[in-house]
Amino acid sequence: MSDTVVLERRAGVLLITLNRPQAKNALDAATTDALTAALRAARDDETVRAVVLTGAGGDFCAGGDVKGMGQGGARTPEQRRAGMGRYRDLTTAMAGLDKPVIAAVDGVAFGAGLSLALWADMVLVSDRARMAMVFHRIGLVPDVGAWYTLPRVVGLQRAKELVYSAREFGAHEALRMNLALEVHAPEQLLARALEIAHSLEGASPLALSLSKQALHASLQSDLTTMLDMEATGQAMAGASDYARESIRRFASREPAQFRWAALPSSHPSKS
Structure with a gap:
């Protein structure tokens, strides 16, 4: 397991923390693979009853590692498509986890980071959270399954607006559009996510x-x-x-x- 993904068991709850705070927890290859492995292990472990997903250092996830993308050199569309297999594996791991997942979103959740949060069963955000389907700003399209999840969460017209504009929005707007379930102060966010997860330990x-x-x-x-x-x-x-x-x-x-x-x-x- 990569040290960029930290796993902590709290009774029947698995706390997964993205741990690249210097990069706002952006998803490089090692982090993506480690997160996928952690989700698959949680699926197969009967003692894990719920999962909480969060980020270290006051941010959830800034999305894909754009700096790393720029260092990859020129690639053909076929090579780029093959490279998306890593995100496909992550997406199917999130979609295939038949246990409750609570995302605790503090700070930034941009691009693939927001896409990742959309797979959670419940999204809790801090009042300083900043979110964006940022892909169009750099000429890319949404990934980690966001074309699938976003319209199902916020409706088709709002999903189009968020994707086309690539604009940033905050916690209370996320609450109004049903993207977030609850808004909390940063210091209370993780405790509340864990409280929900621990309550679900008692369910069938x-x-x-x-x-x-x-x-x-x-x-x-x-x-x-x-x-x-x-x-x-x-x-x-x-x-x-x-x-x-x-x-x-x-x-x-x-x-x-x-x-x-x-x-x-x-x-x-x-x-």
Whole structure:
């Protein structure tokens, strides 16, 4: 594992920190490969119940390593396409992780960094966060799956505006366009992301996995397909030990296994 990606276990939560603060955690080849490996390992580790993704040094991720791109010399379109395989692997690792992922976005999330955050199930941002689909500023197009995720998160017209303009936007605009779930002070951001992740430790891993897979499929499926997935998923979840124990606790008036880490009603993200 590269030292540019730091992994820390906190009970059933895996905290993944991009650790190139001198480059605002830009994704060079080693970092991209290490992050992909960490996500695949989290997928295969049954003791990992949720993942928190963040960046070191007050920034989330400045995107691809543009300086490194400039040092690569002239390449043909075919060579450039082959080189995108590394980002394809990262994207499929994010998309294939059937466990909750919470992104804690502080500072900059530009280009591929914002694309990466869009794959999270929930995006929490600090009030100093700065985000941009910056690709058109340097004549490139969105990557890490952003052509797929962005319109699904913010709607097609807003996605076009963000991509075409390559403009920067802040935390509260991200909240208004449903790109962010909550806004927090920088010193509270990671603690809140971990609080949510730890609360999800108490949920059924099978039910979470089934729901994540179905919700991802829903925008490209019809009702009949979704009802079939619902029937199969409910049959599987209902037969689990978790469901049986939850029903027993409910009948016995014992505390539930799962309790969501809700925000106070006075928090600005609730308004």
